[in-house]
Amino acid sequence: MLNVIDLSVVFPARAEKLVDLADDLSLSRNQIRMFDRFFGFETFHCDHFEPLDTLLSRATEGVMARNADHRKDLRHAVHCHTLLSTHLFGQTVSDPCGPACLQDFATEGVEVFSATMNHCATGLSMLGLLDHLLEPGALGLILIGEKAFHPAIRVIENTTIMGEAATAVLVGHVPGPFEVMDTFVRHAPQFWKNTGLRGENYLEGFDSAYLQLASSTLSDALDQFGRSPDDLRWIMPHNVNVPSWYQVADDAGFSKSQLRLSTIGCYGHCFGVDPFLNLWRGAQDGVLVPGDELLLFSIGLGATASCALLRVTDMPLPQLFQTNGVS
16 A cells, blocks of 8 residues: 655745735735635745755755655655646756656656646656555655746636646555545546637636536446545645635535645645645644545546545654755
């Protein structure tokens, strides 16, 4: 069985308030009020002067420094991202198979690659893939993160605002604080086409399909897992916005009290990092009890819904798992 052995979450040190983003993101006063009062956003971490490779390196170094004895067992290292291109035009581009911080692993014989086509759900989908790829005793590293470098990327109209974060998740078929009991992935392929052409309405109909996609995926995943909503202690979701999750929970039969939504207000929607960010925050808040079962969930445009059922074991969390994540 695959286990999550350790993870780190890091953010740019620079934080910005929602009210200060009106000009940069071309948000009207009414939009600011909507994102604040109804959707739950307050602050975001974003620094256009911190390169992506630096952000990803900090996450990777945090995990590997705590698990130096495991490095020899690492077999696969993957960078999961939403955008097809993760670097700005004119920047020095690292190997397309992975960011610069993973290239040292490649020289040690680790298979390094990049994954994107499930977009914000790619990191969660990778848990199922690595469960199949890794042999007993072998480890894998999932690296998730990218930059919100343009207003067109930062804002999904009337839905969410992106922040920046990165996470490195060490997994393997060795004991760890979280057992990955099962995974579930569903595709809605009618929303796949996004050529980047101006005016292309590739998300036509997605707003009305979204809630049904999310709630039906949760329900069908629980059927596969042999669980009911009451069997789960927490739902660790992606940080799209608060009211949409209340609707999804109601449709799928979950209580609002099962949702871990505390990171939406202070970090925003951090691409594929969100479920692991909420897992990390749960560890910080001391709400993870051995025996609890948790459901990590995310939807990526395209569209893919992915979730993973985790069980908290009695193994202690790595000490720095509970740091503030900024440095």
